[in-house]
Amino acid sequence: MDYCWLIIDGYNVINKWPELIKAKDKSIEFAREKLNTLVQKYSDFKGIKTTIAYDGKGRSSEELEGNPKIIYSKNKETADAVIESLVYNYDKPGEITVVTDDNIQRNFVIGAGARCISADQFETELSEALTEMRQMLR
Numbered sequence: 001m002d003y004c005w006l007i008i009d010g011y012n013v014i015n016k017w018p019e020l021i022k023a024k025d026k027s028i029e030f031a032r033e034k035l036n037t038l039v040q041k042y043s044d045f046k047g048i049k050t051t052i053a054y055d056g057k058g059r060s061s062e063e064l065e066g067n068p069k070i071i072y073s074k075n076k077e078t079a080d081a082v083i084e085s086l087v088y089n090y091d092k093p094g095e096i097t098v099v100t101d102d103n104i105q106r107n108f109v110i111g112a113g114a115r116c117i118s119a120d121q122f123e124t125e126l127s128e129a130l131t132e133m134r135q136m137l138r
Contacts, residue, residue, distance in 0.1 A: 004095035016119035
């Protein structure tokens with residue numbers, strides 16, 4: 001699928017993908033870094049704007065520029081709230097696709113005019129893209 005802007009619910013994906021669940025057993029930081037790296041490769045290969053939102057949980061709000069752009073929510077704010085704000089405040093929400101399995105989040109995103117895909121669907125698309133990229137580099 002072609003995307004203009006992909007927004008990923010970071011911890012939702014980490015807790016769904018077997019590879020990232022295993023990485024989380026080592027540390028949550030390791031799982032985040034693994035997701036960030038996979039998404040960077042995917043985004044660069046596909047040429048799309050990507051944002052990953054994580055719950056800050058006591059951290060100060062932080063945004064790390066790049067592709068993917070990494071956003072940690074403010075203290076007492078959730079990644080869901082960050083994603084909802086990004087979708088709601090964007091002029092063309094139909095250009096946004098959110099990756100999440102959170103049903104409440106999905107309902108909001110779709111109601112605001114954006115698209116939504118499951119973590120499993122994105123895992124499949126990412127895997128296919130990385131395989132295609134490796135074949136091109138041979």
